Amino acid sequence: xxxxxxxxxxxLCMVAGVACAxxxxxxxxxxxxxxxxxxxxxxEEYAAIQKEIREEMAAYPAAAADAKKEWDANxxxxxxxxxxxxxxxxxxxxxxxxxDRDKAEKRKGILEExxxxxQLDDMEKDGQKKKLSESDAAKExxxxxxxxDAFTMISKRMGExxxxxxxxxxxxxxxxxxxxxxxxxxxxxxxxKAEKKAD
Numbered sequence: 001x002x003x004x005x006x007x008x009x010x011x012l013c014m015v016a017g018v019a020c021a022x023x024x025x026x027x028x029x030x031x032x033x034x035x036x037x038x039x040x041x042x043x044e045e046y047a048a049i050q051k052e053i054r055e056e057m058a059a060y061p062a063a064a065a066d067a068k069k070e071w072d073a074n075x076x077x078x079x080x081x082x083x084x085x086x087x088x089x090x091x092x093x094x095x096x097x098x099x100d101r102d103k104a105e106k107r108k109g110i111l112e113e114x115x116x117x118x119q120l121d122d123m124e125k126d127g128q129k130k131k132l133s134e135s136d137a138a139k140e141x142x143x144x145x146x147x148x149d150a151f152t153m154i155s156k157r158m159g160e161x162x163x164x165x166x167x168x169x170x171x172x173x174x175x176x177x178x179x180x181x182x183x184x185x186x187x188x189x190x191x192x193k194a195e196k197k198a199d
Contacts, residue, residue: 023097024104026111030090031128033151035169036113038094040104049091056158056166060088063157067150082147086154 027041027049041049064083071081094111098104159165 004140019024022101023099024101025093025097026095026104026108028094028111029169031088031168032086032089032155032166033168034085037169038108038115040101040108046091046093053089053091055162057088059158059161060154063154063161066157067153070153071150077146079142082143082150083154085147086151128132175183 011065022042023039023044025046027046028041029039029049031037031038039045064086068081068083071077071083095107098107155166
């Protein structure tokens with residue numbers, strides 16, 4: 001009887017362990033610039049990012065429209081607003097779920113390597129195609145700068161609407177806020193105050 005109870009207890013523990021085992025997924029996340037990254041997420045984390053993305057999709061149209069209005073109002077902008085190349089983030093599961101986080105991490109590593117290789121190949125092809133003249137190179141540089149500005153403007157507005165920043169991959173350089181200069185101390189006034197206190 002004792003033996004049977006022991007086996008039954010072990011079997012229940014094993015079943016409970018299997019039932020409590022966390023399943024995870026490799027999730028492909030595409031940011032607003034179209035950059036791709038991969039994360040290993042459990043069910044709750046995936047639901048949370050889906051909720052964030054729904055909020056971002058709701059805030060995106062108004063943020064993009066406001067940014068375009070501001071862009072069009074600035075007469076110094078010679079290049080059209082590049083907001084059409086910026087899209088809200090997306091996330092989707094890649095492949096089957098894993099019951100072992102280590103296996104999911106290995107799969108994530110493989111997917112990251114493939115994406116990196118693909119990106120390098122694309123950059124190499126673009127480099128071979130684009131043997132631009134100086135004037136064309138200047139136009140291309142202006143378009144890239146306009147695209148970066150559009151991304152920054154839309155991201156900022158979405159952040160204001162959402163009350164949080166919108167995550168992205170890669171390096172994003174936003175204009176640093178202007179620092180207000182501290183008022184300069186007038187040493188003569190300080191000397192006069194010191195004299196009055198001494199009297």
